[in-house]
Amino acid sequence: PGFDDSFDEMDRAEEEIFNQLLQQRQRMMQQMQQQGGGGYPEPQFGGTAASGIENPAFRSLPTNPDEAFFIGVEVDKTEVYEGEQVTVNWYIYTRGQMETLDRLKFPDLRGFWKEIIEEVPSIQFTEQIVGGVPWKKALLASHALFPIKAGTPAVIDEYKIKSRVRLVQQGLGGFYGKPYEYTKSSVRVPIKVKPLPVEGRPSDFSGAVGQFDVHASVEGQSFPVNQPLSLKVRFEGAGNAKLIDLPAMNLPAGLEQYDTKSESKFFKNGRSYKEFEVLLIPRQEGDVSIPGLSVSMFDPKSGKYYSKKTEAIHLKIVNNPNAPVGSSQRMAGTGATTSTPAPKVVENKLPDVIMAWEPSAQASVVYRPWLWAIIYLGIGVALAWKSQREFGWGRRRRTLKEQVNKRYKTVDHALAREDFRTVGTEMTNIYYMVLGQVAGESGASQKIDDLMAQIPPSLRRDHGDEIAKTFEAFQTLSFAPEEMLGSLKSKDSMKINVERAKKVISELISSKEEK
Template sequence: MLLLSLTAFAQTVEWTSALSTPRCNVGEQVVLELRLSGATTDPLEPRVPDIPGVSMEFAGASKNVSMINGVTSSSSTYTYILTPTQQGSITVPAIAMSVDGQSYTTEPLKLQVGVSSGQTQPGAPGVPPGGVGPNGAGWGGPQNQLPSAPIQSDAQPVLVECEVSNTHPYVGELVVYTFRFLHRVQLAGSVNFEPPPPTGMLREDLGQSTNQVTRNGMEYAQSEVRTAYFPTSPGSLTIAPTRLSCQLAPDFLDPSFSFRGDGVRELSTQPVTLEVLPLPTQGRPPSFNGAVGRHFELLASLNKTLIKAGDPVKLAVTITGDEHPDLLLDPTLPNWPGVRSYTPEASALPYEKPNFRASKTFKIPLVPQQGGDFQLHDLSWSYFDPASRRYVTLTANPMVLKVEGSIPTTAGGKAPAPGAPVDPLRGPQPGLDSGQGWALEPGVAVLAVLPWGISLVLLVFGHAHQQYELSLQTDRARLQRLEKRVQRAKTLEELAQLAYQGLEIRKGMALIGLPLVRLREILSQEMVDELEKAEAARYSPEGDTDPKKVDEFRNLLLRELRGGEA
């Protein structure tokens, strides 16, 4: 099939500048964006003069090319991070750019810098937090969206679009990537969907929805797939194009339909570039360990409030918010005198859809070393709020732990612990210089307890061996029941769920929620590949029930569950 393309280029050159906020405090970060659109050649990086009272760092450059209705347009964005070091009114000077021998200059910008502790107001949507674009308008439209860039003309039967919730996130901040597939004709066969890989970012599925929309007076059926991304390092990151192929059913009443190519359409979105900002070091509290988000909750509780000295108690600390569970780390406990803490156990609940909200609980064993009432307070945990560009510290409610008694002391005339009651009926105890001192000799004591010690060791060993055999039988029974469910499974998604359950039993560790890099260290390459295929199948509107693919996955999973035996 021969395709003739007539492409027009936008000739109007625009060179503009914008600050992410017109007001900030000393030490806070402000984003300066310089945007060039309409240029037909790649210009040199602009020379930004030094700004008195401001520390400036180049954060990266990005270029976007789109084609709508046969017209190709391009824009280049240069991003700088400004950190004011003094109070007052600061002027960002006019910045020159030369394009094809023609000189262009931006307008000077004003930045008001204060020292108050109040929060600044978030800015217009469509730019980094608190941002405004040229003439007070935000870049990118509502909800910080990228301009919708369908690959086909709006008169075409199928379209694809993509957008992101934020093009300038901080490290660890949630970015929602939305992909839309629109069609106004019937489809024949399955839709093959290829999501972009999560390069340099953690990725989670936020679900799929379908509805009817109107574009330029035409009704379309729309399938929308939302994905959560969490960048893990600063700098420029690119979300690769999302690719989709489909086959159109013949429509003899539509003059735009053609049988050429059997109605197959190959569609792809434009890549999306994210300029990931580093977290500020100024004002970072000691209780901060990397969490970034806007809405967090901190809850702490004890499983018991009355115990005896030396007995353990578990402190449960639950953190809930819009952050990936892998990036939620355990809180740092205060130094509570007389209380010893141990390594916590962490568990995460499945995150909520469609808006990402995760919850992770840390169960920390505590062992008081003496009796009394312990005031467990000052338990705090901090996160970075990208909307206000500030660190926020949450403090849990104080807890009271009552401990009875004290740690038992050894015999031999040692004094009791401070505060222990004196027993008036306790008479003088025999010492080594008394007539009964032979009973306290170490050798006599060892001979007296030796038979009891041997019996206790044999009893403990027998019980442990019995429990080990019982656990093996229990795991074998669970795997056998899982194998029966694997035999009945009919979709790749169902097999993927069973694979996680069975391999967790086989490996003896939790696998759900682990990043792909970690899974490759634990599972075989074949199994990781099948799990990725099953995840991709979830995005397809028709699903994936190909019997051949299902049987291949089933045979591999049964072999893994049986320890490599066919």
């Protein structure tokens, strides 16, 4: 009983200190308002993410004023074409005092290509009236989503938050009570994805969905023969240009397409671009024209296809003085011929005949057997030493747990440096190694699904989902483009996934050692 009284006194003291600080803050705000300051300035998020979407197709709002907090979601469209942009914002509402905020689950967004408009690492609240009740509201994240395929389930899944919150206690004169932990999730929002019309689809359709312009350009008009030149084709407009493919090019004879590379970027205002750089090599001298590039795209607003065409580009290909003799040709019909000087004839001359053999000073060394014995012995010792290091001959073989712990050190160092590529690669390799040992196979030579099918059913039943989720996260960190990773590459998110994986791997190793 004495201990209980001590803890109650500590709780009361904590609440008293908290309420005193709150009263002090309220007095400061009242003084600022009386002086015309208007209170603390409201944080500005910028764009439409903080202020919300005008006339959204779906919006969830809090309805219970006694709720600790609420995760709201708003979506601008719930029925779209394949590849059409869907904008989604997540917000948190509360009437209490939030002391902690832990993002337990980010939406998976399977079936969508995701572009991050805004993700807020530290939330800031503004006041908003919902149904006549004042709430504090803050943006959690804003994403642009593009459905990948029609006919497949496309669902904006839940955003899950755990927070410790102090709620206002009516019997305490409007002061906050004890903190309690709550876990809340946003609702799931299904998206209907319509296929692009088959009827009337042009043969040069590029896959672009949106309103785009296309331009082609070459820096310069005159180029030496056999020297690469760069043709740039740029798509830019509203939509996801990253999904656009370069249409087939109808190049004239004498112009060879050597290589193609591209770069793309998505902007927060919903616009994007993709630029293709096509390396061309002219093989003949003369005038050459690159025909205009015709490309068709789909406008989701009108529901129709439309076409764009670039201007033709005229080039002059001139002689290249640095090219090998005879490597260039002139365009057919020019009537010009190329001549090359006759090569000089070099007379072949045999060396003089050796009439007598004279042994060199080094020749006698070759015929010393004891010297060769020393050389072979040295080679043998070196090979034995290298084999001992490579294969561990004469040393105790490390246990699976020791091997994993050694790799964990690399992961921890990479995590401290926020090197997400190394974290993803090392954790993926650890999974392959451990699952391979548990399954009795070589992990690196098997797919993860095949290894999962070969481990004991009890492990698969108890840990299969956790293995699949964390493995997918690490594989994404290893190979996905950095702009697609979003918060997955943050230090906090990586740390959570590493700790989850370590728990599962520990169970797998324990099952291996028990055998």
